[in-house]
Structures are given as C-alpha cells and as structure tokens.
Amino acid sequence: MAEAYEPTERSKVNRYKTRANYDYDTIHGIIDTCPVLHVSFNPSSMDDDPFPTILPMIGCTGSYTPPNAAETSAVCVYLHGHSSSRFMKLPAVQSESDDPVYSSLPGTPACIAATHMDGVVLALTPFNHSCNYRSAVIHGYANIVTDSAEKMYALQLITDSLIPSRWDHSRVPPTPSEMNSTSVLRVDIVSASAKIRAGPPGNDRADLDDVGMRQRVWTGVLPAWGVWGPPVAAPENLVPDVPGYISDFVKEQNDKGERYATEIAGKALTSKKQA
Amino acid sequence: MAEAYEPTERSKVNRYKTRANYDYDTIHGIIDTCPVLHVSFNPSSMDDDPFPTILPMIGCTGSYTPPNAAETSAVCVYLHGHSSSRFMKLPAVQSESDDPVYSSLPGTPACIAATHMDGVVLALTPFNHSCNYRSAVIHGYANIVTDSAEKMYALQLITDSLIPSRWDHSRVPPTPSEMNSTSVLRVDIVSASAKIRAGPPGNDRADLDDVGMRQRVWTGVLPAWGVWGPPVAAPENLVPDVPGYISDFVKEQNDKGERYATEIAGKALTSKKQA
Numbered sequence: 001m002a003e004a005y006e007p008t009e010r011s012k013v014n015r016y017k018t019r020a021n022y023d024y025d026t027i028h029g030i031i032d033t034c035p036v037l038h039v040s041f042n043p044s045s046m047d048d049d050p051f052p053t054i055l056p057m058i059g060c061t062g063s064y065t066p067p068n069a070a071e072t073s074a075v076c077v078y079l080h081g082h083s084s085s086r087f088m089k090l091p092a093v094q095s096e097s098d099d100p101v102y103s104s105l106p107g108t109p110a111c112i113a114a115t116h117m118d119g120v121v122l123a124l125t126p127f128n129h130s131c132n133y134r135s136a137v138i139h140g141y142a143n144i145v146t147d148s149a150e151k152m153y154a155l156q157l158i159t160d161s162l163i164p165s166r167w168d169h170s171r172v173p174p175t176p177s178e179m180n181s182t183s184v185l186r187v188d189i190v191s192a193s194a195k196i197r198a199g200p201p202g203n204d205r206a207d208l209d210d211v212g213m214r215q216r217v218w219t220g221v222l223p224a225w226g227v228w229g230p231p232v233a234a235p236e237n238l239v240p241d242v243p244g245y246i247s248d249f250v251k252e253q254n255d256k257g258e259r260y261a262t263e264i265a266g267k268a269l270t271s272k273k274q275a
Numbered sequence: 276m277a278e279a280y281e282p283t284e285r286s287k288v289n290r291y292k293t294r295a296n297y298d299y300d301t302i303h304g305i306i307d308t309c310p311v312l313h314v315s316f317n318p319s320s321m322d323d324d325p326f327p328t329i330l331p332m333i334g335c336t337g338s339y340t341p342p343n344a345a346e347t348s349a350v351c352v353y354l355h356g357h358s359s360s361r362f363m364k365l366p367a368v369q370s371e372s373d374d375p376v377y378s379s380l381p382g383t384p385a386c387i388a389a390t391h392m393d394g395v396v397l398a399l400t401p402f403n404h405s406c407n408y409r410s411a412v413i414h415g416y417a418n419i420v421t422d423s424a425e426k427m428y429a430l431q432l433i434t435d436s437l438i439p440s441r442w443d444h445s446r447v448p449p450t451p452s453e454m455n456s457t458s459v460l461r462v463d464i465v466s467a468s469a470k471i472r473a474g475p476p477g478n479d480r481a482d483l484d485d486v487g488m489r490q491r492v493w494t495g496v497l498p499a500w501g502v503w504g505p506p507v508a509a510p511e512n513l514v515p516d517v518p519g520y521i522s523d524f525v526k527e528q529n530d531k532g533e534r535y536a537t538e539i540a541g542k543a544l545t546s547k548k549q550a
Contacts, residue, residue, distance in 0.1 A: 010324060015357055035392045035499065036408070040315035040327040049285060050380055051414045051465075052315045052327035054388035058406065082290055105325055113329035117310045117501070122521075123509075125446040126434040127453040131333065133311070139326045159401040163497070170492050171400040171482055178402040200509045207446055208511055217445050218518050220508040222438070222525060224310065226392070229498035229533060232540035234398075234475045238489040246397075250497065258504060265507035 010139055011191035021194040028061045028075060030136035030194055032161060034114035035226065039079060041087060041110045041142070055087055059112075059185075060161035064150045077112055077138060077187040078145070078154040088183040091143050107141025110187055118261045119223045123201035124213060130201065132221065132264055136194045140187040154184045165245050198264035221265035225257030285414055286466035296469040303336045303350060305411035305469055307436060309389035310501065314354060316362060316385045316417070330362055334387075334460075335436035339425045352387055352413060352462040353420070353429040363458040366418050382416025385462055393536045394498045398476035399488060405476065407496065407539055411469040415462040429459045440520050473539035496540035500532030 004022040005011065013020035021027070031037065040054045059079035065072050081088050090108045097103040118132035145151045155174070156167040174182070201219050208214070228250040231242045279297040280286065288295035296302070306312065315329045334354035340347050356363050365383045372378040393407035420426045430449070431442040449457070476494050483489070503525040506517045 010318070010326060010328070015360060035395070036390050036406070038313040038315075038329055038388055038390070040313075040329045040386065042317065042325075042327055043285070050317075050377070050384040051285060052317055052384070052386050053285070053414070054313055054315045054329065054386045054412060056388060056390040056408065056410050085290060102325070109325040109327070111315065111327050111329045113313050113331060115311050115313070115331040120310070120437050122438070122441065122445075125449065125453065126430065126442060127449050127457060129434060129437065129441075129445075131311070133331065135331050137329060139328070155401065159404060162395050162404070163397070166397065166404075167401060170397075170404075171485075171488055174400065174402050178400065182402060200507075203509075203511065210446075211513065213446055214511060214513040216514070218506075218508070218514040218521065219512045220506055222506050222521070223504035224501060225504070226499060227502040229394075229500070229537050229540075231493075231495055231497050232475075232537065233493070233495040234478075236478065236483055236489060237494045238486065239491070239493040243493050246493065246497070262504050262507065265504075 005189070005192040007193065008191045011137070011193040013193055013195055016195070016197070019195045019197050021196055022192070023194075024075065026196075027136045027138070027192050027194045030116065030134050031077065031112070031114045031138070032060045034116060035162070037079070038113045039087070039110055040113070041090060041108055043086065043090070057081060058158060058162065060158055062154060062157045064153045066147070066150070074189070076189060077140065078158055079142075079185045079187065080155065080158050081183055081185070083181050083183040085183075087142075088144065088185065091185075105141065107143040107188065110140060110142040112138040112140070112187060117224050118198065119221045119265055121201045121221050122219055124203050124207040124217050124219055128201060128203055130197060132198050132223075132261070134194065134196045136192065138187070138189050138192040140189040142185045142187045145184040145186050148179070150186075151179070151184050154186070155182065163246060163249055169243065169245060199267060200265065223258075223261035223265045225261040227254050227257065280464070280467045282468065283466045286412070286468040288468055288470055291470070291472075294470045294472055296471055297467070298469075299350065301471075302411045302413070302467050302469045305391065305409050306352065306387070306389045306413070307335045309391060310437070312354070313388045314362070314385055315388070316365060316383055318361065318365070332356060333433060333437070335433055337429060337432045339428045341422070341425070349464070351464060352415065353433055354417075354460045354462065355430065355433050356458055356460070358456050358458040360458075362417075363419065363460065366460075380416065382418040382463065385415060385417045387413045387415070387462060392499050393473065394496045394540055396476045396496050397494055399478050399482040399492050399494055403476060403478055405472060407473050407498075407536070409469065409471045411467065413462070413464055413467040415464040417460045417462045420459040420461050423454070425461075426454070426459050429461070430457065438521060438524055444518065444520060474542060475540065498533075498536035498540045500536045502529050502532065
C-alpha cells in the first residue's frame with residue numbers, strides 16, 4: 001500500500017517546495033489533531049452565486065471496512081453536522097442538478113483545511129516575517145453516510161477525536177431520534193498535501209551585516225499552541241472529580257503543544273521530524 | 276453609517292439563530308484576533324476542476340482612505356502573500372476568462388473564515404456535545420492592491436496585526452524588491468456573519484432525570500485558547516532583553532484568552548457580551 005498521496009496539479013506545493021509533505025501519516029496527523037476543520041464547498045452553480053463558502057466543522061480521518069469486505073477501505077475524512085444544515089443537503093442537490101457535468105460527479109466537491117499555528121517568526125524586516133505552522137489541505141467528494149453501522153463507527157470516531165474514549169464514558173448508544181437528526185459526511189480523498197514551516201527566522205545578508213540594526217530589532221520566534229484550561233464542571237454534573245481520561249488528555253496535549261512549538265522555535269527540524 | 280451587515284441568503288445563519296451576529300465590531304474583531312485566516316476560492320471554472328480550494332493566510336480588516344477622498348472607505352480584508360502564488364494571480368486570470376459571467380465579476384469571488392475554538396462542551400450524550408467558538412465568515416471580491424500608498428498601509432496593518440507596533444520596531448521601509456515580491460489582496464466585503472456559542476452543555480430532560488447516569492458521566496467544559504510561550508531569540512539576535520511591546524503583548528493575549536474561555540465555560544453570555 002502506498003504511504004503518500006500523489007502530488008497533482010491541484011495539490012502540488014509550488015512555492016517553498018522543501019516545506020511540502022505528501023505522507024499519509026503527516027497529513028492525517030495534522031487533520032486529526034486539529035480541533036476544528038475548515039470545509040469549503042460551492043453552495044450553488046457559478047451562475048447563481050459565484051462564491052465558495054467555508055464552514056468550521058468537527059471531524060477526523062477514518063477507515064470503515066464493512067464486515068465482509070475483501071480489503072480495507074481507503075482513509076477518508078468524516079464530518080458531522082445537523083441533518084438540516086445546508087452542506088448536509090448538498091450531495092442530494094448536486095446529484096439532481098440540471099448541469100450534467102455537476103450531476104455526474106461522484107459527490108459534492110469539497111476542500112478541507114486543517115492548520116496549526118505554531119508560532120510567529122520575527123525577522124529583521126517585515127518582509128522576512130513568517131509563521132511556524134503545520135497545514136494540511138484535502139480535496140475530495142462528500143457524500144452522506146447512509147449505512148447505519150458506518151455512521152455509528154464515524155460518530156464514535158469523531159467523539160473520541162475530541163476527547164479519547166469519551167464515547168464509552170458518555171450515555172450511549174444514541175437514541176433513534178438522535179441518530180436521525182445527526183448526519184455524517186464522508187469525504188473520499190482525491191488529492192492531499194501538507195505544508196510545514198518550522199524554525200527560526202531567515203534574514204537577508206545585507207540586513208545581517210548591519211550590526212547596529214541587529215542591536216535595535218529583536219528577532220526570534222513567539223511559540224504558539226492551543227492550550228486546555230482546567231475543566232469546568234456543568235451545574236448539573238454529579239461526578240465529584242474530573243475523570244482521569246479527561247485530566248490525562250488535558251495534561252498530555254498541553255505538554256505536547258508546548259514542547260513542539262518551543263523546540264522548533266529554536267531549530268529547524270528536517271521534513272521527516274516535523275510530522 | 277450602518278453598524279451591522281445585512282443578512283443575505285448567503286450569509287444568514289439558519290440554525291441556532293440565537294448564535295448569529297452581524298455586527299461590524301463582532302465580525303471584524305473575530306477576524307483581527309485570529310492568527311490565521313482560511314481563504315477559499317475556485318482556482319478554475321467548474322469544467323476544469325470542480326474543487327474549491329482553501330489557503331491558510333495572514334491578514335486583517337482595514338480601511339484605507341486615499342488622501343483626497345470625500346468619504347471614508349468601507350472596511351475590507353487585506354491578505355498578503357508572495358506575488359507568484361496562485362491566488363495572487365487569480366484576479367488577472369479571472370478578468371481575462373472566456374466565461375462572460377466570470378470575467379465580468381468585480382474581482383475573484385472569495386470566502387474568508389476566522390474561527391476561535393473556545394472549548395469542548397461535554398454533555399451527557401455525545402449527541403449534545405458541542406464546542407464553544409467564535410466564528411466569522413466573509414464573502415467578497417478579491418483584487419490586487421496596485422496603489423503603492425494603499426499597499427504600504429496594508430503591509431504595516433498586517434504586520435502590526437501579528438504583533439502591535441512591530442512595523443516601527445523592525446527594518447522599514449521595505450526595499451523596492453521586497454515590495455515587488457509581496458502582493459496584497461483586498462477583499463471588498465459583500466456579505467458577512469458571525470456565529471458564537473458560549474456556555475455550559477445543554478442536556479435533554481430525560482438524561483437529566485437519570486441521576487445514576489449523572490453520577491457516572493462527567494459533564495462540563497474544557498476551556499481552550501491559544502497561548503504564546505516565552506519568546507525564543509534567534510541565533511543572530513543582538514537585543515539583550517525581549518522588548519516590552521512583545522512581552523506585554525504575550526502576557527495580555529494569554530490573560531485575555533484564558534479569561535474569556537474560562538468565564539464562558541461557566542455561564543452563557545448574552546449575544547452582546549459575547550463579542
């Protein structure tokens with residue numbers, strides 16, 4: 001099995017090629033550690049409204065293999081939302097479109113972006129300012145998951161992607177009405193790429209030679225990461241202490257975020273290590 | 276002058292309407308405090324490639340009024356990038372398109388999303404899980420800024436939106452070659468909306484009545500915010516201490532992020548206060 005996506009015209013990184021990465025592990029890892037995904041689609045055909053739109057959504061990668069399937073399914077992205085939301089209705093609208101090109105597509109064309117901002121990089125001149133980041137962009141066809149076993153698999157996966165093992169620690173299984181009012185979109189990946197910038201600022205020779213300026217302009221990195229604060233219990237909560245699977249997760253994530261952002265602020269990592 | 280965007284078919288929030296907000300201050304505030312914006316556009320017409328794409332970009336709102344203009348310009352979003360990047364070339368491609376509908380548009384249709392994830396909301400059942408967030412979505416027409424005074428204004432604005440007053444504390448003005456290799460896109464806003472969720476979990480009556488379950492399932496909020504770590508000086512830095520404008524910014528942002536995410540975890544704020 002291939003371990004990387006094939007760069008295509010659509011996904012190929014053209015600038016700063018050394019920052020590009022097409023590995024499955026890197027791309028899926030960025031998606032799965034990003035607490036919110038940005039999903040873009042075209043709500044209508046070009047003539048009606050020329051604007052693509054973006055929704056912030058919760059989701060993660062997964063690979064559901066039906067019980068009697070001959071081989072493992074390819075990794076896709078699952079997104080969840082309310083059944084009545086605009087995006088959830090789009091695959092049906094698209095398949096019934098008057099536009100033959102659009103209606104013959106195997107799903108609604110979508111783009112998913114996940115970005116971690118790892119720091120602000122301050123160089124001598126604003127032109128050389130940058131950010132440390134890990135960014136993944138996926139293009140794929142979105143369809144509603146209709147198989148109930150796959151839908152249940154995806155809902156558990158998405159819940160556990162927020163807090164590991166939360167599904168089993170909450171009131172499950174969902175009631176039939178809960179299942180009906182939640183929809184899951186599966187985005188089958190057609191192309192994907194990641195771009196990673198890590199390390200201290202880059203400066204031009206002419207600026208570096210100006211020692212007076214270097215004594216005036218502070219250069220370096222402000223490391224940045226997402227932090228989880230102490231859990232705040234709901235008024236109706238009756239569990240006396242914060243459970244270990246939550247407090248461990250909070251501590252682990254905070255340590256990991258701090259370690260990565262601080263480490264790369266001081267030294268550039270090689271492409272393999274940046275994952 | 277109006278102080279809110281008109282809800283349109285495109286921007287109207289249809290679900291959880293109480294979370295919707297169209298105020299200038301709220302929308303611009305979310306954009307300007309978000310360290311990375313997600314920008315979506317259609318790289319080519321539907322026939323060639325049906326996928327919209329998303330780029331993570333740096334930018335902020337602004338309002339450049341030319342020296343002799345009769346009135347203040349409307350607020351727009353400025354985005355910066357390398358002149359040779361795909362998106363920067365798109366307004367020219369679009370105006371020369373064979374498609375008369377597309378080529379007559381007043382710029383490249385774009386969507387800009389800014390999202391702050393303020394916490395994970397854990398209810399009794401996965402179905403009622405949610406996130407606290409502040410999200411803004413803007414639709415508008417993107418064009419390259421050609422006026423050199425406006426471009427300089429926008430570059431300073433974008434630099435200072437990362438770290439206030441950084442422009443004046445770095446090596447400026449940019450050289451002519453730096454100005455040439457950087458492009459600025461101005462996105463003129465045609466519609467915009469924000470959506471905000473704040474507060475503890477919501478649970479169904481039937482779940483709340485099950486006291487045994489409430490003693491088993493922890494409910495509450497994990498507050499989340501972006502944190503800046505201690506600045507890491509570059510190897511070539513010759514400024515002995517981290518300047519006050521940087522250390523003050525780091526402290527202020529960290530305090531503000533923690534305060535908001537923690538405060539709303541315990542109690543829902545009214546729509547006005549959530550801004």
